[in-house]
Amino acid sequence: MVVPELRPWRAAKPHVVRLADAVRPRLARAAAVTKPQLARLARAGKPQVAKVARPKTWQYTAGAATAGLALTAGVVTAAGPWDSSGQRTAERERAVALGRAGGTDHGSAPGAPGRTRPAPSAGPVLTGLGGVSTVKSAPDGKALADALRPLLRDPALGPRPAAAVMDVTTGRRLFGSGAGTGLTPASTTKIATAVAALSAMGPDHRLTTRAALEPDTKEVVLVGGGDPTLTARENAAGPASLRTLAARTAAALADRGVREVTLSYDTTLYAGDEKHPIGDNPNLALVSPLMADEGRTNDSASGPVERVEDPAADAARRFGKLLTSYGITTTAPGPSKATTRAETLAAVSSPPLSALVERMLTNSDNDIAEALARQTAIATGERADFAGAGQAIGSRLRELGLPLEGAAFKDGSGLDRADRLTPDLLTALLAKAADPSHPELRPALTGLPVAGFTGTLATRYSDGASGVVRAKTGTLSGVHTLAGTLVDEDGRLLAFAFMASGTDPGEPTASQQALDRIATALAACGCG
Known part of the structure; x- marks a missing residue:
């Protein structure tokens, strides 16, 4: 069997090349196993050349190996960009338009959801x-x-x-x-x-975090929308970034001539106990509608790690520091609830639900899983606990x-x-x-x-x-x-x-x- 030449992909598809290079030795080994058997049968004049013995559980014929290539390199080609953890984005066109994808904030611009369609990799997945x-x-x-x-x-x-x-x-x-x-x-x-x-x-649904201004008190309320991908990291300035939200909020306040505010945060979207029945566990933060970087205490994006004691308060503190860096003086934040009269100053949205689901499944992300479970409750009229x-x-x-x-x-x-x-x-x-x-x-x-x-x-x-x-x-x-x-x-x-x-x-x-x-x-x- 001849392994397909993949060199033309190198410049444009480095992620495909990496997978192809990994698959190619397996294809070659499969071909090496199969070819001598075919040759021996041909020399013997046996008509059942096509009926080579079934492989053992650890062996593959060229056909099975080719199917593997179709479900790896083929899927990658269709799926578009991959982020640093190997996660595909669910909607290639959005990632391309955004010009970025990766880590905690591999999001895409809010708005214009378009019609429902399968993820681009659906075709190869359903081979x-x-x-x-x-x-x-x-x-x-x-x-x-x-x-x-x-x-x-x-x-x-x-x-x-x-x-x-x-x-x-x-x-x-x-x-x-x-x-x-x-x-x-x-x-x-x-x-x-x-x-x-x-x-x-x-699949196009997004989770929105917003900052709202109470008109009479100059209180800015950071309202949690249940987005587990919200990030406050310094190198993340995308649509799901707390830094982006702070910059937009500060600009909106400056337009109103406001330079000092009382800062608070709203977690009333969810109900019930925030702590999972298993108790404190490095695999999961408290289940809060407001958190930054999943409450992680290091720069990891997945896997078990110690979490902050109060994710919502931590996110609000970090938001306050960012506002200060943009010229807005704030008080120490405390819990509150935005009134119906509060005016939204700025908002940022998560990647589409399709991307959240893919990241949750690929990395077995427990924080995203619990967030999506609560969001399902909200969408269906159940209590968000x-x-x-x-x-x-x-x-x-x-x-x-x-x-x-x-x-x-x-x-x-x-x-x-x-x-x-x-x-x-x-x-x-x-x-x-x-x-x-x-x-x-x-x-x-x-x-x-x-x-x-x-x-x-x-x-x-x-x-x-x-x-x-x-x-x-x-x-x-x-x-x-x-x-x-x-x-x-x-x-x-x-x-x-x-x-x-x-x-x-x-x-x-x-x-x-x-x-x-x-x-x-x-x-x-x-x-x-």
């Missing part, structure tokens, strides 16, 4: 769906069971792992083992949160006709061990996101980490289905889950969910590798 594939029959259920059941018996997956595999084209379950059993889903809960939020608000968010997620999924028996939603992130999802529900969520009649849900697929390349799967599948599997991971002590999509060896788009509870807390890597072996076997099955 095996509909008319793209020439395969006319779904994989055989018995063959799938023969391939997967032995791997599900791995002791690293605990006493009763559950699994489901669905043909996305037909919506038919091809394999199930405890598929209707509600288990702790860990971070695969974020798939449900993504679908519910996109369904309730649409943990209970109301759970009710809102469930009601939106029910309206989509998804199977909710055995499911329970206690938070948006999956950190709560009382959450329950079934493999059937997880695969149905993914299939619904692929449904051509629901393009607004497509970011729930395009945001899934790519095995061996992005997000929480960047360091996994080094000797497996790298570039072929796209999946959300889920990990708590003793809990490991994996749910996503892949195009199998016969070109069919499959959704899968594998869930394991009661695993050995001291051997998390073994459990993750066991799940990865199952997904790799599914990709290599060719069970048609």
